[in-house]
Amino acid sequence: MTMNTPRLGWMAAVLFPLTFIACNKNDDNNPAEGTEKRTITVENVLNSRTLVESGSYQGEGTPPLILPGQSVSFHFSASVGQTVTFASMYGWSNDLFFAPANPGIALYNEKKEPIEGDVSAQVKLWDNGTRINQKPGVGVSHPGVADAKSVTEVNGTDAQGNTYLPASSLVKATLKYDGASYFTLTLTNTSGGTANETPLSPGVWAISYIAGGDLLNKTPLYKSGEPTANGLTALAEAGDNSQLYNYVKENTGIFTPLSPVLVVVYNGVDNPIYKTGENDRAQGLKNLAQQGDASILAAALEKLNGVKKVYVLPAPSSKVLLPVIGNQPGGMVSQDLDVVKGDRLAIATMYGFSNDWFFASADNGVDATQAGDISTSIKLFDDGTAIDQFPGAGNAQFNLGGVTSVESKPISEIPNPNAFTTLPAISNIVKVTIK
Known part of the structure; x- marks a missing residue:
């Protein structure tokens, strides 16, 4: 990238x-x-380095999935103009993942005031492009048939015609301002009882430096319209966040x-x-x-x-x-x-x-x-x-x-x-x- x-x-x-x-x-x-x-x-x-902070998150069970009704939170610092991004697998799919549109979720409004509350509308569903999509659900067989397409947004239907509710109906994202430029982002799996019920995998989050009004890295986890890279495939196909986390960790620093x-x-x-x-x-x-x-x-x-x-x-x-x-x-x-x-x-x-x-x-x-x-x-x-x-x-x-x-x-x-x-x-x- x-x-x-x-x-x-x-x-x-x-x-x-x-x-x-x-x-x-x-x-x-x-x-x-x-x-x-x-x-x-x-x-x-x-x-x-281009990233000022990054980290990982996971559920509390074994395996550490975030099941319907469960939540996970992470804490970070950010200044005006910076955004937070994350990625988690849509567990009952072949290679779909949830993430905000780049460069991430806005943290301050036009008045430079911290944003709080429900920011779920900024969460999207993405196709990693490395597997043919089966009908999502507990019956999906992994890993599935290989494919070689770019990362694309799933907006209602995927390339195979399978249907999906908006990502904001499946994952609730809530921002809380903790003071002194610190925030907490809470992700709640709200897919229970819907046509797209699914666990969420452990995930990765990141925040880019900003200099001269520009983010140094506007696409730390994925690029829409380009082939997947840097360990995202392991997360999108198998819920394994370790490779992507290692990548962002290497790009996080001073x-x-x-x-x-x-x-x-x-x-x-x-x-x-x-x-x-x-x-x-x-x-x-x-x-x-x-x-x-x-x-x-x-x-x-x-x-x-x-x-x-x-x-x-x-x-x-x-x-x-x-x-x-x-x-x-x-x-x-x-x-x-x-x-x-x-x-x-x-x-x-x-x-x-x-x-x-x-x-x-x-x-x-x-x-x-x-x-x-x-x-x-x-x-x-x-x-x-x-x-x-x-x-x-x-x-x-x-x-x-x-x-x-x-x-x-x-x-x-x-x-x-x-x-x-x-x-x-x-x-x-x-x-x-x-x-």
């Missing part, structure tokens, strides 16, 4: 000068004796851009950007951590004693540093530096799809005269100025069009795993080298 390349227009609201260079009184046209030339390069090396990178060279003082255990200093770090805007912090740092130079480095075209997307390399920025013995160097950049997380040099930065890969000196921090949500699926995240909810806590390192997800090693997200 192909992935849609995102348009990250969300950073347009915080565009600042393409390269902001602030220098203090130590800056002149005659480098000091002992000056050494260095180049710092920062890259987004994250091997990104996707985040990095904001334009702030670089500061200093001497004789501690890291001027932040200190863990202290609250945000109200010098602009909050703007970087919440909105990706480093300009205010850069201007404040320029005025501090001991700070020699400050740079804000946006990617050449996208401004933000995009992650690795398919065969496209991640974003990269570089800056030449003049440094002397005793100079220290620190950086900071926003974890773009968060409320107020930022990557930064740990402790007192690094020796600015060294050379090599210094990625292990970078850690991920919570600025403590906004209530956290699931990264990439929170309706109060600035870069997803939200308004952050204020809190006031000391700056702290983000644990891994954290309350929301498990991140790759920081060096597999942010690569920093000095040459």
Whole structure:
């Protein structure tokens, strides 16, 4: 399945000068004796994923079917524009399955308010196209006669003329908003006593990232009009959700851009950007951590004693540093530096799809005269100025069009795993080298 390349227009609201260079009184046209030339390069090396969340569900019996009258629920986080999709086999068929039409069930209305209640009308019945359909019912023989057609919607009758009630009459889907961008979707088998009574198989669900107003993966489980793929056949023919779940699990993980990178060279003082255990200093770090805007912090740092130079480095075209997307390399920025013995160097950049997380040099930065890969000196921090949500699926995240909810806590390192997800090693997200 192909992935849609995102348009990250969300950073347009915080565009600042393409390269902001602030220098203090130590800056002149005659480098000091002992000056050494260095180049710092920062890259987004994250091997990104298109799905922010996914999972599986099943009934409570043995086998774990969802029988008529029974329900199953799953819980997830989502922001405005994101949708939830799922798939379960119509058990008493050869290869039919229930799923919403792509890209999935809408979770917010036009006013950006969470949707609650009965959303069954968005559930459809689909033919996987790999078996000739027999008359649905307990007498269906499995697997049946092989076929080689594309996935198509069953709207009243299938290709063999068998009739079906609307999917919304067989599966009830109910949304409940749990607060803080979390939802619960409950699926109830309502087919009992109808002409299309059937158990539902264990299933798979998924939610795509959204960037620049576009879902990165609008078809995570199936594509109408195209041949089935990625383990869907095992679900549609035999109710086995394991292959499809493994596929979506492989495509679930982290996707985040990095904001334009702030670089500061200093001497004789501690890291001027932040200190863990202290609250945000109200010098602009909050703007970087919440909105990706480093300009205010850069201007404040320029005025501090001991700070020699400050740079804000946006990617050449996208401004933000995009992650690795398919065969496209991640974003990269570089800056030449003049440094002397005793100079220290620190950086900071926003974890773009968060409320107020930022990557930064740990402790007192690094020796600015060294050379090599210094990625292990970078850690991920919570600025403590906004209530956290699931990264990439929170309706109060600035870069997803939200308004952050204020809190006031000391700056702290983000644990891994954290309350929301498990991140790759920081060096597999942010690569920093000095040459």
